[in-house]
Amino acid sequence: MQCPAPKFEFDVITLAHGSGGLLTNKLLESGVFDLLKNDVLDQHHDGAFLPAGGNIAFSTDSFVISPVFFPGGNIGELSVNGTVNDVAMCGAIPEYLSLAFIIEEGLKMTEFWDILLGVKFAAEKAGVKIVTGDTKVVEKGKGDRIFVNTSGLGRLHPAAAIDMQNIQAGDKIIISDNIATHGIAILSVRQGLAFETSIESDTRSLNHLTIPLLDTFGKDIHLFRDPTRGGVAATLNEIVQERNVGIVLEDNIPVDPQVSAACEILGLDPLYTANEGVFMAFVKADIAGEVVRMLRQHTDARNATVIGTVVEEHKGKVLIHNAMGGRRVVHMPVGEQLPRIC
Numbered sequence: 001m002q003c004p005a006p007k008f009e010f011d012v013i014t015l016a017h018g019s020g021g022l023l024t025n026k027l028l029e030s031g032v033f034d035l036l037k038n039d040v041l042d043q044h045h046d047g048a049f050l051p052a053g054g055n056i057a058f059s060t061d062s063f064v065i066s067p068v069f070f071p072g073g074n075i076g077e078l079s080v081n082g083t084v085n086d087v088a089m090c091g092a093i094p095e096y097l098s099l100a101f102i103i104e105e106g107l108k109m110t111e112f113w114d115i116l117l118g119v120k121f122a123a124e125k126a127g128v129k130i131v132t133g134d135t136k137v138v139e140k141g142k143g144d145r146i147f148v149n150t151s152g153l154g155r156l157h158p159a160a161a162i163d164m165q166n167i168q169a170g171d172k173i174i175i176s177d178n179i180a181t182h183g184i185a186i187l188s189v190r191q192g193l194a195f196e197t198s199i200e201s202d203t204r205s206l207n208h209l210t211i212p213l214l215d216t217f218g219k220d221i222h223l224f225r226d227p228t229r230g231g232v233a234a235t236l237n238e239i240v241q242e243r244n245v246g247i248v249l250e251d252n253i254p255v256d257p258q259v260s261a262a263c264e265i266l267g268l269d270p271l272y273t274a275n276e277g278v279f280m281a282f283v284k285a286d287i288a289g290e291v292v293r294m295l296r297q298h299t300d301a302r303n304a305t306v307i308g309t310v311v312e313e314h315k316g317k318v319l320i321h322n323a324m325g326g327r328r329v330v331h332m333p334v335g336e337q338l339p340r341i342c
Helices: 022-035 075-088 109-126 181-191 207-220 231-243 257-266 285-296
Strands: 048-050 056-063 092-104 129-138 146-156 172-175 221-225 246-249 280-283 305-311 318-321 327-329
Touching: 056 075, 075 092, 075 109, 075 146, 075 207, 092 109, 092 207, 109 129, 109 146, 172 285, 181 257, 207 221, 207 280, 207 285, 221 231, 231 246, 231 280, 231 318, 280 285, 285 305
Parallel strands: 092 129, 246 318
Antiparallel strands: 048 056, 056 146, 092 146, 172 280, 172 305, 221 280, 246 305, 318 327
């Protein structure tokens, strides 16, 4: 069986195609979504809603982060948290994970053990079980120490109605905590940067935050998204283009002062820098204040803030207020700010 290849805009795959930005979207739209088209895949969510055997959310992710050990965690913790969060963003309660390793020969057993401990710690904290897996070893030089794949399953929360089509003008956008911390933590290790205090990755599971919100507010929460690769900018641009609405952001997006200073020194915009432990919630305007107050009671969301509003104007665009009282467009990221970030 053969299918004619579409006309591609590029001849080879580059690192930027994995950035979560414009080129990632172009790669997927260049034939992947059309070739594999079905009613589940067409939702274009971080996970999939599966009607078989009940209302099930399913997600899978691969982790190739470099370095595998970084301030605040390691690839083991990251692989569990990343997939747990993708399931949670569907409005589901994560329950089971698969775990697969691709290991380059020569990896020290002490390092492998530390990665396993990271998996165990993160799974226990998230309340999920590792129920199946696989291990492969490749020759020296055929990998980069270790890659991890995790897939997750969870049942949809009975009060959840998480769907991009539920977003409407007037909805408020809430961020759960400071942004850009993960990206700067990884970059600090790669570049040997020194700060007054250690900047650690925010990698964490988020289901302990999303489930109580759904318990309390149910269908008034219209969408969850975690802004990982490409940061807040990429995630919001995906949403406005898919939903055909506009977004106006306030100039109040929370960033740790050290992270903000590091971004300024390095010429990075926090809006485009990766996160691994924050999420955005699109909610009805009349509950936004209550949602923020509830989140701030938790140590993992003490900086929760309403950062913007969905609007009917300038459809397909994200705008942000600036300090001068004007607005600028927040574009979809084009290249790769930081490869191998997750």
